[in-house]
Amino acid sequence: MQSSARDIVIDAGTGSVSGANTRERTAIGLLRSAMAVLQPMNDLGFSYVARGVRKALPSSKRMIYVLGNDSRMRTDFCDAYWSVLTKPNYPYETAIRRLIVLSRDVPYGFIDGGANHGFWSIIVSGPEGGRKPVVAVEAASDTFEHLEDNRRLNGGRFTALNRAVGAKSGEHVRIFGVKHEARSTVQPSAGAKPILDCETITLDDVAAMPEFAWLTKFIVKLDVEGVEVAAFSGAERLLAGDTVFVYEEHGSDSNHGNTRHVLDTLKLRVFWLGEGGAREITDVAQVTPIKKSRRFGYDLIATRSQFWIDRFERLLGNQPTTA
Incomplete structure (x- = not known):
């Protein structure tokens, strides 16, 4: 580098x-x-x-x-x-870091949905994450330039795609938002003008890429600013396999819509690995005390894979949990 x-x-x-x-x-x-x-x-x-x-x-x-x-x-x-x-040792997205540490011994592929500048792609593909195969997906072309720069800066050790995660591949979508960390294919308000456009790709199609040949286990990070439900719709094969999803619950959503969909519709088990101790989330009401600020997203872990469930249950059994 x-x-x-x-x-x-x-x-x-x-x-x-x-x-x-x-x-x-x-x-x-x-x-x-x-x-x-x-x-x-x-x-x-x-x-x-x-x-x-x-x-x-x-x-x-x-x-x-x-x-x-x-x-x-x-x-x-x-x-x-x-x-x-x-700030030295700033605790950036501690739930994801904890999951990566917990899974370092597992041969898995990492899909970085909404990769931004590539922070987690860099970590997971490097020695800290066990040098896992990674495909980073970023929709906004200007942000993708930063992602591609960081891919080269780190020796080209992960793959970068300028695509938007969606329910179907090959669809044309528009991108809204000025801040690179908050770009979305969801129109924020009537009259809002798009600034970029992009083509979609499903999570299942990303998982089928040659980078992940022979792998059966996946970690999928979803930071896709309001299109989580669509992203899950394009992940039928991943949902049926040994996959764990990290999805975002935004602090401004008092209805906890993503967790409601994950628990009630997808029937996944949900875990919190952030500050305050690991615990299972069995009811959307348990998400309320996790959200300390309306300005932030909070990462939750979801899966129906028994392999990953066994691992999380062992974690819950080995440390104190708090409400």
């Missing part, structure tokens, strides 16, 4: 910084100070701080975050979403 003289390199674990001048180090210091204040409040307002810092202290350089041994992710300078990683 190569960085250039035009990259600022930040170790996401230790916090060490290299390649930054005085102004850029000041910007990083301001981001970290803001995180110290705002993290206890679920990072409320941090994106505004990052944009303000970038405007006040601009730089043409980009930032590379060292995510682990042999794993790096490059972003724009003071990216409003990814700059949380300037």
Whole structure:
């Protein structure tokens, strides 16, 4: 993996910084100070701080975050979403990380639905995740450019697809949203104008790619901003096999629609592996206390595979659970 003289390199674990001048180090210091204040409040307002810092202290350089041994992710300078990683050991999506650690010994394929810049594709395909085969799927073409850059930065060790996860493959969809972390094929309001377009692919068709030949077990991460039900519709074979899904429940959805669909329609078993201890979710009402903020998505784990269920039940039996 190569960085250039035009990259600022930040170790996401230790916090060490290299390649930054005085102004850029000041910007990083301001981001970290803001995180110290705002993290206890679920990072409320941090994106505004990052944009303000970038405007006040601009730089043409980009930032590379060292995510682990042999794993790096490059972003724009003071990216409003990814700059949380300037805080050493920031607990990014702890439920997914816990699942990956729990499954490191399992030969599985990883489908990164809604990959964004490729954070989890980098981790899972690297030594921390056991170097699993990965296909990263990202719909927005401008965000896909960052994903492809990070694929090359990490030696091309995962596959990247510029597609939108959908119920059927080959359909044309429009993409809405300004923020790269919140792009969706769902029109947010009447009159909202699309900014990009894309072709769809089903999860089953991704799983059938040569990268996953001979594999029978999968982890599917679904961060697809409102089209989770459609994504599940295109995953009949995966649902019938040894697959575990990580899907997002948004804090703003008081009806817990995705979990309701997963429990009541798909009849999957659901587990929470985030902060506060691992536990099974058997009723949508149990999701309410998990959602601490309306601004965030919360990752839940769903499966009907006995292989994965046995693994989660052993985890539940080996540690305390809390309500």
